[in-house]
Amino acid sequence: MKFIKQALVVTALAAAACSAYAQEQFIPAIDYRVGPYAAGGSGFFGGAIDYMTLVNEKGGINGVKLVWEECESEYNPTRGVECYERLKKKNGGAALVEPLSTGIAYGILDRVAQDKIPMTTLGYGRSDAADGRVFPYVFPLITSYWDQAAAMIKYLGDKAGGLDKLKGKKIVHLYHDSAFGKEPLPVLDAYAQKLGFELIKIPVAHPGNEQQAQWLQIRQAKPDYVILWGWGVMNATALKSAQRNGYPREKILGVWWAGSEEDVIPAGEAAKGYTTMTFNTPGNYPVLDEIRKKVYAAGKGNLEDKSRIGSVYHMRGVTAAILWTEAIRKAQEKYGKGKVMTGEQVRWGFENLNVDDARLKALGAFGMMPPVKTSCLDHEGSGAAKVQQWDGVKWKAVTPNWITGDKAMIRKMVEESAAKYAVEKKITPRDCSKEG
């Protein structure tokens, strides 16, 4: 009898444990909090974890709590792939993955499709992955590099008094000499040909902590604008070098990875007036106040330095987590509310996202990011960006509305490039008309 009682207790405990386990959705956090890009990694994943904590504080997603495990990649592709392999099957399997690194994203691109785990690459990675027919498990959400480059030209055109006014102007593309820096070249070349401006390409060798030669060339060329496509120490160095060569910072337009507080504060006065692209409108939002109140006040905040709440990287992390949780919520609507979703089901959620203004308002993030509506054909969901300017203390939006470039031209380039990739990898593109 005693044995039966003990067995019953053990069975009950195991069942309870299983039931608790069944209500947890696992998200691996392949992050980087040390090394050369720690500022980006800690801010982004700090924001994402803060938002997921907030969701849990409010009862999870229809009762399903989010759990995560961090793995330090140091922005190193080899370590990143190792982290992915270590975490992908943990806690019942990963719902999604976000490596925040083009190198790691490339490293696991084929693996995520095999493992049926959706990968988000917010504002980075392969631009042609926006074509969901060829890349069913990759989601370059909000805006890809190509759409960003197109939005840059739109903004510079507006600044000049119209796109036609760019004819005969000189634009320097100062870029990190890597796949990241070269990614927008097809778009910039196409625009240069279409609009008749001169595009001067000047690479900067990694890590970019010495740029006097490049800025002397810029001084010599006397360009109308400089597009700064940098990352890490390259950005502050570029701003300092611009100052020492007397180039006005107001004429420099940075990529969004060159537009955080960590990029401008080290440059001091040299950064004043500098503009960059962004997919978040700088400012404060109800969702950030909620994070302060319900997460940090309860001692559950992820960032040591509370002043980083609402910073560019933190807000970008919050944005990512909003889209992750909305995808899980969407998947639950189809596959069962209050249930733990598989990677494949979450992929469907990502493909059917509709985070419109009304939803953003409900989430306390209205205006913080552009509305996102994805489909089988379009894994990007927006293509919009804004321009922000550093006033010496904080970022301020200088474009009141979201701007987009020539979307039709970019879509054509995306489809051509994706089709090429499909042939190369022997992928049969999905027929979106048959997708549910």
Place this chain on the structure above:
Amino acid sequence: MQFFFEVLIAGLLSGVMYSLVALGFVLIYKASGVFNFAQGSMVYFAALTAVGLHDKGLSLWLSVPLTMVVMVVLALLIEKIVLRPLVAQPEISLFMATIGLSFFIEGLAQAIWGANVRALDLGIEDVPLEWVLEKANMAISQFDLIAAGIATVLVATLALFFSRTKIGRALRAVADDHQAALSIGIPLQHIWGIVWSVAGFVALVAGLLWGSRNGVQFALTFVALKALPVLILGGFTSVPGAIVGGLIIGASEKLAEVFLGPYVGGGLEGWFPYVLALLFLLIRPEGLFGEKIIRRI
């Protein structure tokens, strides 16, 4: 022609900044015959400590000397824990130890002060000198000129220290043969402690100048990469060689980037100094000012 000279001057001034980092390598090499892989990490550690103390509310006048004290303590600990057990061991063992040390120092710096990027304002404006800009239409930064001045004073002081002082001569003896130096009564531990402290001081100066220029961040460890070709060119054992090597590397990489770059797609700065250093190695393996070693077989 005016543009050529502008690029040349900018290159020479950049070269001085490389020399500052190269000096730290030379010091350790002179004392132990070992290439100190951890020099870049020491630059980062020193700059982060100085700015970290400054952020805690101390003035720079206080945080910089305090950092120097920290660097001396670090040097003594390195000597006691890492170097002393390796006396008379093959040089490769010492080199491997400095690799480990490099990762340890990087981790320690981030564990103590965090990995955030920080600004450092030394009060020296990094803007072009107006009268040069007006008269010659050249953008010469006053920050670079001051940095060049500091490097020159540092090199002159260290050159005198090595050639005119007892410690300097003892140091050269230690570099030649640890055991022979010990047998004639040269206190090896004492010498290594001093040299690593001086290398710490050089790292602090380099860290402050580079940190003020680009921000105090992990990428400071990469400036060591710029020092390697300087050392190959100038010689691993020569203090003046570090400065001459720096000037040659700085000037040649800038001229190559500006005038050859457009023909090969740019981005030469990353590899051109190494090619140049390699060519020098073929002609003069000991570098311009290095000691020529003749071994009898």
